[in-house]
Amino acid sequence: MRQATNRASALATTAVARATPGTCTLGAAELIRQRRSAQAFDGVSGIDTEAFYRLLDATLPRPGIPPWDAVTWEPRLHLLLFVHRVENLAPGLYLLLRRDGAEALMRASLSAEFAWERVNDAPAHLALYRMQEGDARAAARTLSCHQDIAADGAFSLAMLSEFERDLTQAPWCYRQLFWEAGMLGQTLYLEAEAAGLRGTGIGCFFDDPVHELIGIEGTALQSLYHFTIGGAHVDARLQTLPAYAHLTRTRASD
Numbered sequence: 068m069r070q071a072t073n074r075a076s077a078l079a080t081t082a083v084a085r086a087t088p089g090t091c092t093l094g095a096a097e098l099i100r101q102r103r104s105a106q107a108f109d110g111v112s113g114i115d116t117e118a119f120y121r122l123l124d125a126t127l128p129r130p131g132i133p134p135w136d137a138v139t140w141e142p143r144l145h146l147l148l149f150v151h152r153v154e155n156l157a158p159g160l161y162l163l164l165r166r167d168g169a170e171a172l173m174r175a176s177l178s179a180e181f182a183w184e185r186v187n188d189a190p191a192h193l194a195l196y197r198m199q200e201g202d203a204r205a206a207a208r209t210l211s212c213h214q215d216i217a218a219d220g221a222f223s224l225a226m227l228s229e230f231e232r233d234l235t236q237a238p239w240c241y242r243q244l245f246w247e248a249g250m251l252g253q254t255l256y257l258e259a260e261a262a263g264l265r266g267t268g269i270g271c272f273f274d275d276p277v278h279e280l281i282g283i284e285g286t287a288l289q290s291l292y293h294f295t296i297g298g299a300h301v302d303a304r305l306q307t308l309p310a311y312a313h314l315t316r317t318r319a320s321d
């Protein structure tokens with residue numbers, strides 16, 4: 068308990084790099100209202116490097132910026148990225164560390180075969196590593212319950228949580244892992260919309276095969292939630308009506 072409290076105050080006092088400004092002119096309310104989960108992606112659209120880094124940057128916890136202002140603990144989730152079509156980045160597996168000081172644990176817990184090449188083109192405060200180059204679409208699809216959405220977007224990801232580090236001493240931290248995953252999901256949904264793309268949370272995935280693929284043994288790390296982002300197919304059969312439109316129609320026909 069004491070350990071977790073100390074970490075909370077550490078977050079509040081940590082100097083955090085600034086978010087990179089975006090180009091989206093839509094307001095938060097518009098983005099929130101237009102947000103939908105993509106049902107399918109076009110398999111061709113990619114994301115430009117700047118938008119990709121901005122999106123990753125938005126997942127970093129910052130005091131005073133929603134939803135991260137609701138987080139009182141140090142981040143425990145890191146992003147294992149399946150990069151398919153990101154401008155200037157070779158397809159493959161990448162890792163974004165969201166906590167300073169997490170690298171030693173991650174290196175010790177993940178396959179010794181990973182390259183751990185720092186992506187030097189990324190903003191310096193993004194701890195982004197190229198782990199393995201190659202076409203990651205089939206792996207992403209299979210690991211996310213054979214869902215095409217994990218392979219047909221610009222990239223998809225698994226949220227890897229530091230599982231044992233705090234939970235052995237403070238099991239109640241378990242729920243915080245899922246709160247953090249949910250906040251990451253909501254951030255990704257809205258940032259995808261702001262980038263002119265679309266996201267989908269993926270709750271159906273095979274955790275043990277994910278762990279096998281990246282060499283996790285034991286419970287030091289666990290995959291908790293997946294997500295995918297890309298150019299969505301829009302289902303023209305779906306209609307968008309104003310809230311309570313059915314009541315307006317009923318009144319008009321009275």
Ligand SMILES: Cc1cc2nc3c(=O)[nH]c(=O)nc-3n(C[C@H](O)[C@H](O)[C@H](O)COP(=O)(O)O)c2cc1C
Binds near residue numbers: 103104106267
């Ligand atoms: C935690 C969570 C897990 C989800 N898992 C999947 C999934 O595995 N596959 C999928 O196609 N959609 C998945 N979705 C998307 C939901 O199907 C979608 O959010 C729901 O149908 C409501 O649609 P909306 O997001 O457009 O409001 C998930 C959404 C959430 C929040």
